[in-house]
Amino acid sequence: MTAPDPAPRPTAKALLAEELRERILDGDIAPGTPLREEELSRSHGHSRHTVRSALSQLAAERLVQFIPYRGARVADLSDAEVEDLQALRGALEAEAVRLLHERHGDAWPDEVLSPVRAGIDALADAERGGDWLDITRAHADVHRRIVAAAGSSRIADSYEQLNSETLLLLTAVRSLYASGALAEEHRGYLRDIQSGDGAVVREHLAHTSQLIREARRSRS
């Protein structure tokens, strides 16, 4: 009996997509920037065909927008779309929390809480480190771990996608949290969601949305 595909060899398309995704999420390529096939082809040493598949892969992940005969550009979300995105994230995270409560009641076991706590510890480290990108990713990771704990791989997958998009829209924002109190805030959040109440999730996200909105405003 063999394990089911632990590591399917990466194709050139996948590698290229990975590299571009990385650069986009690092803010190396700003939202709205056109991604020219010919240019990427030259700079990355792949054929235009391969570039095209990598781009359409990223388009499927919504990191780039692809319009026929007009090419691909790094996605640039409107305020309304940001709002919508957060609503969707809320729906998934609230459902994850509800499932966890349904299964474990008001006091979740360590096997559930531990990974999340580890994520929060990593977030605390990142905050001490002070690098904004690290903090953002550590923050996203805390939420991802909460959703993953619910055990629905499908919900976790969808959430993962959205996380990626959220990271993207945060690239334009360089200093969301001045305080450095994120880790502490999330310890409280982890305590509160054990009630299984979706309203707690939505309130938390609404707070984040608010910060994002302000940050975007101050920068346009």
Add this chain to the structure above:
Amino acid sequence: MTAPDPAPRPTAKALLAEELRERILDGDIAPGTPLREEELSRSHGHSRHTVRSALSQLAAERLVQFIPYRGARVADLSDAEVEDLQALRGALEAEAVRLLHERHGDAWPDEVLSPVRAGIDALADAERGGDWLDITRAHADVHRRIVAAAGSSRIADSYEQLNSETLLLLTAVRSLYASGALAEEHRGYLRDIQSGDGAVVREHLAHTSQLIREARRSRS
């Protein structure tokens, strides 16, 4: 001021994807069937490149599974994956219902209810017609309209995707509902969800899941 892209001309890739999607959802091509690039290329008169992009588009929609060097085949969901899929659908529809309740209270206005009622009427027609495929699609459409009414295009999009997948897994099942009482059942459902209670949604979906599970069992 021009309207924002009402109808971007369809590319060959999009047309081919559309055609394949249609055939897959109609049950014309059974789950598990391999989709050979060369063969599709010949039979549809497109280059292998075009076939490949169409296939990877469908893979992004999860209608086909794509494994490097092994090709694409029509997706075939395990029971666990079906369960997971329903959980995700539940999360989205419950959130849509919650949003609608938040906005409209316990008695939703006609502008919200009308499209859904129209969908239910269409479902009733389909039931009278007796064609199983029509019934399934009309049923899916009722739920889609409920989610769409919530006004979050992002949630609606995600739900649409899942609907497509659900339709796919139903292709293997030819007689879910013997009764022909679907339309009536959904009039009741539409009444009940106006309370905004997600539990109503989950219960309804659980019922559907149960039927799907039995139907799959009796056929393997």
Add this chain to the structure above:
DNA sequence: GCTTCCAAGATTGTACAACAATCTGTGAAG
């Protein structure tokens, strides 16, 4: 001066062909 329209240039979409990389099945060797 301003708008309208057209013609290059730029960019993407699709095709054909070829070869490399990888999987799969079949039969020989043990």
Add this chain to the structure above:
DNA sequence: CTTCACAGATTGTTGTACAATCTTGGAAGC
């Protein structure tokens, strides 16, 4: 009966070419 190697099948990637479409700059008309 199992293991292994090899040939055939299939996918991954590249190169090139051309068609389809968008974009831009400027000429013509008001």
